[in-house]
Amino acid sequence: MTDVQSSATRALLIEDDLSVREAVASAFEGLGFLVRAEVTGESMSQTVDEFRPDVAIIDIQLPAGPNGFQLARQVIAQAGVPVVFLTAADGLDDRLAGFEAGGDDYVVKPFAMAELLARVRAVLRRSGRMDSPVIEVRDLLIDDNAKQVLRGGVELDLTPTEFELLSVLARAPNQVFSKGQLLSQIWGFDSYDPNLVEVHVSALRRKLDANGPRLVHTVRGRGYVFRP
Amino acid sequence: MSKASKPSKPSKPWLRSLRWLRSLRSLRWLRWLWRGVNRLLSGSWWGSDAAPTRQSTGAALVVLSGVVALLGVADHVTGPVLSMAAFYLIPTAIGTFLGGRRPGMLLALESGLTTTVAAFFSDKDDPVVFVLNGVLLLMILSVLVALIAAAREKAVAAGDSARQRKEFLSYAAHQLRTPLAGIRASTDALLVNGATSQQERLLVNLSREADRAGRLLSSLLQMARVDQGEVGTLQATDVVDLCRTELDRAKVGNQAVKTSLVVRGPRPQLVLLASEATKNALANLLDNARRHALAEVTVEVGATPAMIEIAVADDGPGLPDGGNERVFERFVSLDGKGGSGLGLPIARGLIEAQGGRLTYEDRRFMIRIPNRRPAPVPTP
Numbered sequence: 180m181t182d183v184q185s186s187a188t189r190a191l192l193i194e195d196d197l198s199v200r201e202a203v204a205s206a207f208e209g210l211g212f213l214v215r216a217e218v219t220g221e222s223m224s225q226t227v228d229e230f231r232p233d234v235a236i237i238d239i240q241l242p243a244g245p246n247g248f249q250l251a252r253q254v255i256a257q258a259g260v261p262v263v264f265l266t267a268a269d270g271l272d273d274r275l276a277g278f279e280a281g282g283d284d285y286v287v288k289p290f291a292m293a294e295l296l297a298r299v300r301a302v303l304r305r306s307g308r309m310d311s312p313v314i315e316v317r318d319l320l321i322d323d324n325a326k327q328v329l330r331g332g333v334e335l336d337l338t339p340t341e342f343e344l345l346s347v348l349a350r351a352p353n354q355v356f357s358k359g360q361l362l363s364q365i366w367g368f369d370s371y372d373p374n375l376v377e378v379h380v381s382a383l384r385r386k387l388d389a390n391g392p393r394l395v396h397t398v399r400g401r402g403y404v405f406r407p
Numbered sequence: 408m409s410k411a412s413k414p415s416k417p418s419k420p421w422l423r424s425l426r427w428l429r430s431l432r433s434l435r436w437l438r439w440l441w442r443g444v445n446r447l448l449s450g451s452w453w454g455s456d457a458a459p460t461r462q463s464t465g466a467a468l469v470v471l472s473g474v475v476a477l478l479g480v481a482d483h484v485t486g487p488v489l490s491m492a493a494f495y496l497i498p499t500a501i502g503t504f505l506g507g508r509r510p511g512m513l514l515a516l517e518s519g520l521t522t523t524v525a526a527f528f529s530d531k532d533d534p535v536v537f538v539l540n541g542v543l544l545l546m547i548l549s550v551l552v553a554l555i556a557a558a559r560e561k562a563v564a565a566g567d568s569a570r571q572r573k574e575f576l577s578y579a580a581h582q583l584r585t586p587l588a589g590i591r592a593s594t595d596a597l598l599v600n601g602a603t604s605q606q607e608r609l610l611v612n613l614s615r616e617a618d619r620a621g622r623l624l625s626s627l628l629q630m631a632r633v634d635q636g637e638v639g640t641l642q643a644t645d646v647v648d649l650c651r652t653e654l655d656r657a658k659v660g661n662q663a664v665k666t667s668l669v670v671r672g673p674r675p676q677l678v679l680l681a682s683e684a685t686k687n688a689l690a691n692l693l694d695n696a697r698r699h700a701l702a703e704v705t706v707e708v709g710a711t712p713a714m715i716e717i718a719v720a721d722d723g724p725g726l727p728d729g730g731n732e733r734v735f736e737r738f739v740s741l742d743g744k745g746g747s748g749l750g751l752p753i754a755r756g757l758i759e760a761q762g763g764r765l766t767y768e769d770r771r772f773m774i775r776i777p778n779r780r781p782a783p784v785p786t787p
Contacts, residue, residue: 198592199589201593205599267585291618359598
């Protein structure tokens, strides 16, 4: 791990299913999170002490040791960080038990990565643990809390999708995002259609370019990039 | 019997033929009879349907009532046929209930026959009348047996199959969800991290298919729960809050469509409804709305003294003519986009199960749920 990541958001993942564990860890790492993935929570207090997570993503049914609810209470007591539950059970009782245990949100398997990302970002934002919700690049200011974008002091009227699109691109300047990457981070669910990205990128560009030089560029055959 | 038990020598041929009666002196014949009846009931002759303990209970009743009947016939102490009927009705009913159809039928047969025989031996009236009475009794008892047995078997089977289906469904759901989650998450992770454009196209397909399978699974489960009448208990609920929460959830799913919540008239008070079911129904309507909306989905909440009304509208093309009811039929997808065709029927089932109605009118979906208030509130 590089130095840059020492300031990254730290996500603790407790999930017994191998595929889900590796996939979630890989996706979050790809987005700049520092991830620690464990199969069970048997040595939870030590893990929390060592890793000092900003957010915990916990599967409720675990093969050994305390269950997800008990782990959530422990993490909250020990580190006071937000908890998002992952589970295959979607009964009302399970969900209520999740919130009673102090969980901040609840994602039912199978889930879209975009949904998990959105929910984790939301609980981080609410708990103030996301690195600054405000991004400032040149004459552009993006306020993630107020959902406002200003260019050269002028507020732009963006749709929620355009806002998310700009926010994802501007958080990683100079990184090329393919259409699939943007789709999987912003749309998820059943709306997979590469044309969606083109339509929204061109709308976003029109609004951004009205107040200054081009920021969102097309990289032919690869995708889009934000160049300040 | 006394003749058979003490023949000193087999002088007469007809007496010799009754020599087997000597074996009755030992009680072994009782065991033999017991075994025979048991075998009859256990199905080595007829095929088995009852549990071993039930068979034994049934067999015991058959033997017992048989012995009682034989004594009655022998002693000529049988009363009128009708009181006999009452006498036999009880063991037959009990035998049927405990043992099932087969012992019950045997008991009925036995009761009818012994009554006939007893009536024949009693010297009060015309024997023919008593024979007819006996046959009549046999028929009544048989019908009774069949009715009791059928009702009992049906109740047992229904209870078993409902429980089994429920257990099977929740088991299957859990077992299927885990691998689906793995496929979906892995695909999405590859997409998030970036791939070549060709890989990406395949990954997008993979993710979309895994998503479809997952949503179909959830819908089937929900439909099954609705069919079993599981909508949860009524809770005091703030309908406006409920709508806002569901709208927020829908927003996380799709940022492209604008959503708005309108409260018509004064804000509705707390109302008693199945909140989870209502949430799910609303979620299905919102999912439908945002798939067809061009830019906007609107939820309007209002209350009359009798009803809570929640209207879900989108600015899409609306339903084709004649689709107002067809859209609520199972596995019917009017837009041809390959949806499961279960979302709207489920929504309707969830609302109707709590005494409400879900209809499509004036280009919007309208939920009406009885305005049951948890505590008396002055009406404006």
